[in-house]
Amino acid sequence: MIEPHPHSHFLLLLLPFFFIALPAASNDSTYPNCPSYKCGDVPISYPFWINDSESTTQFCGYQGFGINCSPILNEIVPEIRLGGDSYHVQWIFPESRKISLVDEDVLTVRPGPDRCPRVRHRINLQTLPLNYTSHNVNITFHFGCIECPDFATEIQCFERKSCLQIMNNGTDESDWDEFSCTGDVVTTVIRDNINRILPNLSTTFGDALRLGFELEWWRMDDCDKCEESGGRCGHHNIAGFICFCSDGTTNKDYCKGTRQNLRMKLVIGVGSALLAVVVIFIIYCIFKSPSSNWVASLKHKTEDDRNVEAFIMKYGALSTKRYKYCDIKEMTNSFQIKLGYGGFGTVFKGKLSDGRLVAVKVLNSSKANGQEFINEVASIGRTAHVNIVTLLGFCFENKKRALVYEYMPNGSLEKFIHSHERMETSEHIGVKRLYEIALGIANGLDYMYRGCNTRILHLDIKPHNILLDEDFCPKIADFGLAKLYSRKESIVSMLEARGTIGYIAPEIYNKNFGGVSHKSDVYSYGMLILEMVGGRKNIDAGVGSGRTSEIYFPDWIYSRLNKDEFLLDSLKTPEENDYARKMTIVGLWCIQPAPNQRPSIDKVIEMLEGSMEALEVPPKPIFSSPPRSPATIYSRTSESITEIT
Incomplete structure (x- = not known):
């Protein structure tokens, strides 16, 4: 006869809790009114929804995010309408809140040496909660031109001479006047795709168009209460906005009476799931080592x-x-x-x-x-x-x-460098003080890299994270994304991208540019001091309206620098202009795409403290398209202190 295990009776008492825990942990995430669908090979889930899949009078998801399942050449293809134009949905990434699209127009023309996929319209996001991601780059098509300028590429497969230009290359629209083009269209493609075909851009640009572009979405303002209460935002043709709740009910604004219930269910579900894990762990400990020591293992902290x-x-x-x-x-x-x-x-x-x-x-x-x-x-x-x-x-x-x-009584640098905020501050910061602040930040970075026994890589240098004391002395703050590495190392190992879009160095999200090092902070510093000189955010660098708003911030800087224009309206003397130009040229050196093209931080200090005559304007690279929304954080969402006043 087989003897029972010494703890088998205790095990039998625990097993019922295990089976109770499973349903408690799994029933919390059901949304009867918000099911997931599949259109072709693409899963469609909230906040997107299938047109006519639920009801003709209501849907669960964001307005304008309806997907049509269209039969094309014996295939079911998901499509979405943006500004009256159709785009094929290549894939949806709910975890990163991104969607990959391709213009239907460029797919209707089959590839071939004599067939050009002509772009017929701009991408119109209207007022939808969508941005272009940082992986995109803008390209401009100029059709029916007399000639193509040397800063553009001639498209060889159109009947009339047409030209293609990447990111305007710092040119103004007036630079095209003498070429008498009959029309132009700006569109967006994935930067890596256009970079791969650069040597044969005139004939293979269609490949990049057919691979599409990326958008990202954010939570709509009127959805805040609904989603915070655990609901899903939706719409009813008569009632307007409605909130779908996990229990199958709907409400006008949020899941009333369910917030506490949801929290309780979450606590119960998580607690039950943890209990199940604990039971499994106990079972393992009992059979692994049937001694009194297994009890002590439960007391370990996380x-x-x-x-x-x-x-x-x-x-x-x-x-x-x-x-x-x-x-x-x-x-x-x-x-x-x-x-x-x-x-x-x-x-x-x-x-x-x-x-x-x-x-x-x-x-x-x-x-x-x-x-x-x-x-x-x-x-x-x-x-x-x-x-x-x-x-x-x-x-x-x-x-x-x-x-x-x-405590920093003057708060963050941001409110003193952006023109619309400068006017609201009681004390004006002149360009000389901005220069002193820039030099102080550089000294702080130099200390982090050369003055500490263990080097510190900040990885989130931006105006929000530069605080000013009562004398406007700058102090680098918020080291939540920092990486420590020994003085023997020059390259930092990173498993995921981190930093703020608009300041993040290219090598952090694309290893093809090089390894992550202190030069990554130099890049962010360069974008920072260019903002200080330009007096506006690099992620909102549009000037005026229309196509001019597409100009990327460093392109705008290069344009003003080459025209010898004052970058700050408040500049009044040659001395002030010298400070501004010195900061501009140093900033442009710092944001070179490849790390080995950027100066080290001690060289930056030397350039700032040296004479203006010794500085040369760096070569102008092809810049990447900036994001179209307020700064987004990689690896954390808006973690940085927004303002300390």
Whole structure:
């Protein structure tokens, strides 16, 4: 007779909890009114929906995001209408909120040496919540021209002479007047696809058109309450906007009465799922080692907590003070004055017992995976430099984590460099002070790279993350994305892209440009000081309206520089103009596409401090298309402190 295992009776008692846990964890995500579909080989899911798939009177998804399943040549092809034109849906990526499209017009012409896929219209996104992604580049077609200029490529397969130009190349529309073209169209393609065919662009440009372009979507404003309550946004022809709830009901604005229920269901579901995992772990421990030691294994803290605690013990000698959470509440007066916010935390104004003002960043418990906490303490805790913000202390009590910084009364640099915000500030920053701020930031970066025993790569240099003290001395802040590496290393290993679009170096998201190094921060610094000189955001560099708004920020900078125009309206003297031109030329060197073409940060300082006559204007590369929306964060969403005032 086989003897039962010593813990088999206990195991039998736990098994019912395991089977109860499974349905509790799996029934929470059902949306009867928002099913997923498949159109051809492409899965269609929220916020997209199939036209006529549910009802002719209502749908679950965003307005304008309806997909038509059209039979073409014995195939079912998903199509979406944008501005009255049809685009084939190649794929939808819900995780990254991206959709890949190709213009139907360019697919109707079969490939061949004498058949040109003619682009007949611009892409019109209307008011839909869609942007172009950073992977795109604009190309302009000029049709029926007398000749093609040397900055454009002649298309050889059209009957009348036509030209193709990538990203305007810093030219103005007036530069085309003498060529008497009869029409022009701007469209968008994937940058990597156009780069692959550059040597034969005149004959193979159609390949890039047929591979399409990328868009990304964001949450619509009137959807906030609905989606925050766990619902899905939709529309009814008579009632207008409606919110579909997970229990099958609908409401006019959000899932009323279900917010707490949803949270409770989530807690129960997650708790039940965790219970199931614990039961499986217990079963494993019982059969693996039937001793009393298996009970002790259940008391272990999470890996995240262990990592943070191990870090604190290892770097306990750092000159940062550890506070209790009750101390954090006291110094912020129970979090009364909010200074800014981000994806990983909110910043509050506080006061220490000795009267010093501080900025306290409280990390969100829902996103506090410990890595940003470690990044901030490990990087800033190692530094002591006038141009790097000082970390005065931290708090770590389970999931309650906070960082205490010195207070910066003048807030972030952003509000002082953008023209529409400059007018609202009480004190005007002249170009000489901007130059001094730029030099201070460069000195801070130089210290991070050469002055520390362990090098620090910031990876998120931008105006938001440059704080100004009472004397307008700049201090680099927000090291949540920072990477530490030894002085023996020159290239940093990264598993995923991180940084802010508009400032992120090309090599971070495309390894073909080179390895990630301190030159990546040099690129971001270059974009930053060009913004300081240009007086406007590089991600919103349009001037005027129409096609002019397509001009990429560095293209605009090159154009003004070559015309010897003042880049700031407030410049009045040759000395001020010299400061502006020096910052401009240095910035353009810093944003060269390949890392080996950019100067090191110590060379940047040398160029800024040197004479204007010694500076040469760098060669003008083909720039990438900027995103069409406010800055988006790679690897985290709007984590940086938006403003500290």
